[in-house]
Structure formats: C-alpha cells, structure tokens
Amino acid sequence: MTYDRFYIDGAWVAPRSSDTHALINPATEKKIADIPMAGTEDVEAAVAAARGAFDAWSLTDPAERLLLLRRLLALYIESYDEIADLMVTEMGTTRSFSLSAQAAVGRMHLEAAIEALEGERFEVLRGSTLISKEPVGVCALITPWNWPMNQLVVKVAPALAAGCTMIAKPSEFSPLSSLRFAELVHEAGFPAGVYNHVTGHGHIAGEALSRHVDVDMVSITGSTRAGIAVAKTAAETVKRVAQELGGKSANIIMPDADLALAVREGVDACFVNCGQACRAPARMLVPHDRMQEAQEVARAAAQAHSVGDPMADVALGPVVNFAQFERIQSLIAAGIDEGATLVAGGLGRPEGLSHGYFVKPTVFADVTNDMVVAREEVFGPVLTIIGYDTEEEAIRIANDSVYGLSAYIQTPDLDRARRIARRLRVGSIWINGADWDARAPFGGYKQSGNGREHGEWGLHDYLEIKSTAGWS
Structure with a gap:
C-alpha cells in the first residue's frame, strides 16, 4: 500500500x-x-x-x-x-x-x-x-x-x-x-x-x-x-x-425484564469495539431494589471478557492510542473518587499485559447521574449502573444528558416499551435487543x-x- x-x-x-x-x-x-x-x-x-x-x-x-x-x-x-x-x-x-x-x-x-x-x-x-x-x-x-x-x-x-x-x-x-x-x-x-x-x-x-x-x-x-x-x-x-x-446512551431495564439476561447482554453491548462506540449503552438503569443482583451479574459478565492480542481469540483488544488510554484511566479514577462502587476492573492494564493500550473491562454500580462517569462519554469498556424507583424516574434519568443519540429498553411488555420510547429524546432506540439496521435512519438529538x-x-x-x- x-x-x-x-x-x-x-x-x-x-x-x-x-x-x-x-x-x-x-x-x-x-x-x-x-x-x-x-x-x-x-x-x-x-x-x-x-x-x-x-x-x-x-x-x-x-x-x-x-x-x-x-x-x-x-x-x-x-x-x-x-x-x-x-x-x-x-x-x-x-x-x-x-x-x-x-x-x-x-x-x-x-x-x-x-x-x-x-x-x-x-x-x-x-x-x-x-x-x-x-x-x-x-x-x-x-x-x-x-x-x-x-x-x-x-x-x-x-x-x-x-x-x-x-x-x-x-x-x-x-x-x-x-x-x-x-x-x-x-x-x-x-x-x-x-x-x-x-x-x-x-x-x-x-x-x-x-x-x-x-x-x-x-x-x-x-x-x-x-x-x-x-x-x-x-x-x-x-x-x-x-x-x-457523542453519546451517553441509557439502557433501561424494567422490573419485569429478565434481569440476568438483560444485564449480561447490556455489558456485552457496552463493551462492543472495546467500548469505542458512540451508541454504546454506557448507562445501565436498574431498579434500586435489584442493584445488588445486577452488580453480581455485571461482575461475572465483565470478567468473562478476555483482553489481549487482537489477532488472537480474545473478546477485547486495546483502545486506539495512548491519549485515549490515559483519558479512560482518568475517568475510572474519577468514578472511584466520587464514591461509585467499583464492581469489576479498575485502573491499569489487565494482568499479564505490560505494554499496549489495554484497559480492564470496568463496571461501576451505585452511580448517580450527576457523577462524571455518568455524564462524560468515556469511549472505553466502562459501564455505569444507575438505580431508579419508578418508570417516570427512569425516563427522567435517561433524558438527563446533553446527548441524545441512542437508548435501549428491556421489558417483555411491548406496550410499556413503546410508551417509554415515545418519551425518550434520542434519535435511535432498540427494544429488547433488536438488530441494527443499515437502512434505518441514524443520528442524534441535542449535542x-x-x-x-x-x-x-x-x-x-x-x-x-x-x-x-x-x-x-
């Protein structure tokens, strides 16, 4: 070439x-x-x-x-x-x-x-x-x-x-x-x-x-x-x-959803392309009374992501460059400093990797929507789990962002999913893991x-x- x-x-x-x-x-x-x-x-x-x-x-x-x-x-x-x-x-x-x-x-x-x-x-x-x-x-x-x-x-x-x-x-x-x-x-x-x-x-x-x-x-x-x-x-x-x-997409898991399945799939979706995706569902919203259960599922799902040589049989390779690696590290540090619960991952490279811009698959729980890790687009394998009490509160949290690119809704009640979708100020919504469509319009609201x-x-x-x- x-x-x-x-x-x-x-x-x-x-x-x-x-x-x-x-x-x-x-x-x-x-x-x-x-x-x-x-x-x-x-x-x-x-x-x-x-x-x-x-x-x-x-x-x-x-x-x-x-x-x-x-x-x-x-x-x-x-x-x-x-x-x-x-x-x-x-x-x-x-x-x-x-x-x-x-x-x-x-x-x-x-x-x-x-x-x-x-x-x-x-x-x-x-x-x-x-x-x-x-x-x-x-x-x-x-x-x-x-x-x-x-x-x-x-x-x-x-x-x-x-x-x-x-x-x-x-x-x-x-x-x-x-x-x-x-x-x-x-x-x-x-x-x-x-x-x-x-x-x-x-x-x-x-x-x-x-x-x-x-x-x-x-x-x-x-x-x-x-x-x-x-x-x-x-x-x-x-x-x-x-x-x-940019985007900071919410993934709303309703109380009637299969929580274990929704959390596992939500972690996988957030970590696609090592988290370097503008539509990544980086804010996972779960009922407050199921936060502990969500943490355990998310920990196992994150730890299942192997990291290493991208030509090998691994789930995640490195992030794109040193500046991006450093930025992700600073945002992980901010999450720790703000008091979010570090469920998986954290600072530094994964064990056994001494060079390359590799980031630990990271999950924070007990996050509030005013924390830096909930507001900033991390653009790395970092998931935040935010609790809510009512459907109305979940919609409010999802919309409480300068971004409006994408959102995700998990519930077996399609009428409920449609009701929520109509109130979300975003350009694209995926219900219950619906497939990406190259012929559907893609773009965002707000910033x-x-x-x-x-x-x-x-x-x-x-x-x-x-x-x-x-x-x-």
Whole structure:
C-alpha cells in the first residue's frame, strides 16, 4: 500500500506539506508508518479537483452512478479480509469483530446506498411545478477512528449516489483501511476528481475544509467538541453541516425484564469495539431494589471478557492510542473518587499485559447521574449502573444528558416499551435487543448532532431541493 501519498484528481500525488504523523499499533506500541498530514495547499488541491469534477459528475445519469457503485461493492467484497486486517492493525479491534462487524458495515452501507439510489425519484411534477432533487455540491467528509469503514462508507456511498464530489479526511489514527478504500474507488473507475482523499489533523486540514468557500457541505462524525468547531468555522460560508457526535446512551431495564439476561447482554453491548462506540449503552438503569443482583451479574459478565492480542481469540483488544488510554484511566479514577462502587476492573492494564493500550473491562454500580462517569462519554469498556424507583424516574434519568443519540429498553411488555420510547429524546432506540439496521435512519438529538445517515436518509442529506414553476 501507498502510505505517503494523497489521492487527488484521480492520481496518487506527493504531499505539499512535510508534516507527518507516526501511526502506532495500539497493541504493540510499535510504529507502523509515517502518515503525511495535509496542509492548506494540499486541501486547496483536493477541493479544486472536486470542484472541477462536479459539473460533469452531477449531471450523470443515476444508472451510470449505480453501475460504478456496484463495481465498488464487488471490489470491496474481494478485499474484505484485507480491509478487516488493516483495521485490526491501525485501531486494535479484534480480528473476529473486524470480520463480523467492522468490515461488514462497510459492505452494508454500500448495499443500502445502492438500494436507495435504485428507489429514488429525482424529479416529480406537481401541477405545473417541477420539484427536483440535485446534488448539494462539493462535500468534505471528516471521519473518526473508531469505526473506520462504517463512518467512511456511510458518507461516501450516498454522496456518490447523489452525484456529489468529495474530499474524505479520515482520522490520522486509523487511515490504513481508508487508503485501501481510495484504491478501490480508483479501480472501480469513478471519474478523476469525484473522490479525493487526504489525511491530516483536524485543526489544520479539517478546519481548512470546513472554512473553504468552494466546499458546499461538511459531514463530520466525531466528538461534540469537534462538531462544534466545524460548525463555527463552516458558518462563515453558510454551508450545510451534518454532525454525528457523542453519546451517553441509557439502557433501561424494567422490573419485569429478565434481569440476568438483560444485564449480561447490556455489558456485552457496552463493551462492543472495546467500548469505542458512540451508541454504546454506557448507562445501565436498574431498579434500586435489584442493584445488588445486577452488580453480581455485571461482575461475572465483565470478567468473562478476555483482553489481549487482537489477532488472537480474545473478546477485547486495546483502545486506539495512548491519549485515549490515559483519558479512560482518568475517568475510572474519577468514578472511584466520587464514591461509585467499583464492581469489576479498575485502573491499569489487565494482568499479564505490560505494554499496549489495554484497559480492564470496568463496571461501576451505585452511580448517580450527576457523577462524571455518568455524564462524560468515556469511549472505553466502562459501564455505569444507575438505580431508579419508578418508570417516570427512569425516563427522567435517561433524558438527563446533553446527548441524545441512542437508548435501549428491556421489558417483555411491548406496550410499556413503546410508551417509554415515545418519551425518550434520542434519535435511535432498540427494544429488547433488536438488530441494527443499515437502512434505518441514524443520528442524534441535542449535542449528539443533526442530520441522519443510512440508506435513503443518508442519500437525502446530500441533496438540495429545487422548484421550477411553469415547467409544464
């Protein structure tokens, strides 16, 4: 693979900036490569390429875009194992999870975008007025490190389907799989300038993209802090901004639920991808009078998660980098200092691991919703268990967060689950372990962002609406 080039205007080109980022394998703490970091001149070149390609690409027939997307899907499937292994190397997800989920969601989002494009009507005549859906323009796509293919493809696929041109900027902590994806886009035969790829720091390349007058839209997945920074910068040129940001999702276990099953599954769901998921059910709500029982089940469930070499048969690998490891350690320390009951895990690496950014699977109980561990998005394998007395109180606690991304409800009473769901101020809800759906809209309320991704909803985010009166 080419690590030292940017993909701009259909070719791999040398960076204009000399800045680099040392990419570290989080399991071994050894350097993988020096990744070039784009400066303003690199961003200018990428934006110019996207702007130059827009007029022709925006007018292509949807059938042509479908053909190219289907080629890209076929190439992705051929490269599936390679892409999965790259994500193991760059961000430490276990190989089994990378194969079953990390690489799988990239394929699913391509399939969902193809299906959405097949069913989309771009022009509708209402009376004598033509209603047209047209590509929004040049898009800057800024993606995080925790789900490298999910967050890249969920933006790229619908943007391509809509007829937009784009500059993708992945996180410098997980660029390898996205570099391979850029190679696949090239192999699929998309015209030069339609897809451009640069790696760079958020405060330099991300800011330059957000500020650029020739960028019509920015779609960012990342922290709320990063989303706010992008929105402020983008406001200067009044461009569209779509944000999928942080979360601190509540998992409400009702008194009539099978507590042991719900707690075990809740622990497993919270620790998915080593807890590095914005929709992780990190706040488990249980009845006060069953707190002790929940603690015992959660302790056993957490201790069942083996931690180690992500290429081995383990449940959890490392977190992505040293800064993230240190942040998680500080939040675990805050939970201890605030008086939460440490049920499992705690500070330091798991026993037997002397290097690598490995975190002990950690559970706190007797947590109150005003504690730091209940308010802050930890983004690691750390679960908090909060007690409640009534359904009304559970709903109040669940909504008492600056975030509003996701929520989970466990009860055999479907009417009760529906009643609770209608009152939760979040963008996505899962009842009784319902499956994730690549075609269901995904996005948040409040400081979890705005806009929706997945399937037809993602396609619509990249379209402008035009009305032409007197068409007929």
